[in-house]
Amino acid sequence: MSGVDTGVRMGELMGEDILEIENLSVRFPRRYGPVSVLDNINLSIGSGERLAIVGESGCGKSILGLAVSDLLPSSAVANGRIEFLGTDVRSMSKSRRRSIRGQGIGIVYQDAMTSLNPGMSVGSQLTQVCKRSGAEATPAELLESVRLGETRRILRAKPYQLSGGQRQRVLIALALARNPRLVVADEPTTALDVTVQAQIMELLLNLQSNLGFALLFISHDLALVSEFTQRIAIMYAGQIVETGLTTEVLQDPRHPYTAGLVSASVSLEEGDDELKSIPGQVRRPESFLEGCRFRDRCERVTEICSVRPRVEEEPGRDFACHHPYAKTASVGRN
Template identity: 40%
Template sequence: MLMTEEKKAVLQVDNLSIAFDMADGKQTNVVEAVSFQVFEGETLALVGESGSGKSVTSLAIMRLLQMPPACITSGKILLNGKDLLQMKLDDMSSVRGNEMSMIFQEPMTSLDPVFKISNQLIEGIRRHQPLDKKQAFAIALSMLKEVGIANAEKVIHEYPHQLSGGMRQRVMIAMAMANNPKLLLADEPTTALDVTVQAQILQLMLKMKEEHGSSILFITHDMGVVAETADRVMVMYAGQIVESGPVEQIFTDPKHPYTKALLQTMPSLATNERRLPTIPGTVPSPSNFSAGCRFSPRCQHAMDICDRTIPAESSFESGQIVRCHLYKEKEVAAHDT
């Protein structure tokens, strides 16, 4: 869907930079000057390889980074106009699980193994709603049914280890949506699941988003998942957003060399190639970021300027914004034409 002026930003991140204390005693930025918005009712995908800074960004939004060693050196994180970085940590407990929720990659690390599913659901519901245990239990049972657990009356009395990975992830979605949050952060929620269950969980998340009127910030390295779920895409590399735009434009006309490389690594029925292309090298560690474009050491289009100068952003009529020396603002209109 296309964003219009009428759409309100549920989440607004402005100039966010995050540093970590390194072994040599210095602070190094791992996320730098990141800005974006998540609008009402949309799914925004944040995509990139492991080590690109996606999960660190999501943890900063939830105020779950351990400080130290982490430190937010600049920026604002506005949720429905409230700056989360100015809130006391104690006050954040009224925001997490209520105004915004998070689904993590591995539910076994998020669900408490010593408590039944009922206890964990009821605790989250009663923390944010003035209900007694019986009323909260009824909502918990209803949510399990809503996420497609057929034998919910049995599952609600079981422990996490008694459930399959897909069932545990459904329970996590039920917990995340129980208080009707306006924003759902999903950090690689299907990575640990087989392909069939992955598709079911993705469909379920989109269904829950529509029924509860929520927005989703979907964090993934899988461009196939992006194609299935997202309205807009942000491509992150080495702590910076290098390209963003509507999902259709990113897939049909990618502009940044890194975005193009990511898309080329996707399997396709249109080719008979047995070996998929790979991107040479790896994402650099924060202490080895290039002084110019951080992708330049791996880029087949790299020029001398790429190693020396940070590229400025270029905006296209298609809605794409690209950080690359291949494009200059004055040439963008001609390129679009």
């Protein structure tokens, strides 16, 4: 790849950065050869900040979450720098990395059934994590902090004996046991029905504001993202294509991909008979395009798009596109 800085760098908003990602690339050489499934990612999260990662299925959101949590599969090859609380995580020994991860980063995934150990009681799983991370809170206290009543029953229960919402609360309790400065929440409510989804989001948000951890919130759902996050990074085919304040990016997208996601989501909400979605689909990594990876689906495409676009940096907004939409004068209309 060229030496041009083509990743989008996010401005600092919320006090000191606790996580800084620089030129991060991830490949799966055995599966896709030299193609980067995460390509030159630049991103930072401020202390206590809520940042959304948004993009269609297969754009690399979960791989980014795993890279941040130092949980990439062993078949992945990562390059670049991930600095957590001032230390380059990737240059540390394995055991040191494990202890940093155990004490600073909590993870909440979509699928509690696979994230929890199915054969072990909730109490034993919480006890194990508390011990490893030197948590001060007891398992029962952790369950109370995620507002699970009947703590004695739940401590004894196996995951399958709980409802989806309860399991998700247990996952959040496990994340809290790590005294997190950062919680990575990867589609934490996708598997739940709408009412429970709202309760879990409210819980996460309350904990976030009381405990002050930063939240990396991975989601498809623009309505949730606009309600719960302050900044947003839009991903397409392993690259970050636009970043900025969530409200501004969603009201006044500059990148055609962001604009496509926004109209698809608006049409969903308004219950249009004819669902407006972006034509085509995300390519598999082995056939990612050179230049702008979105160009085969973009209505603004021209020849220049086969050259990778540089990142345009404007106050509060970064985007990587040769033909961005013009800035609307009055962001904040509606």
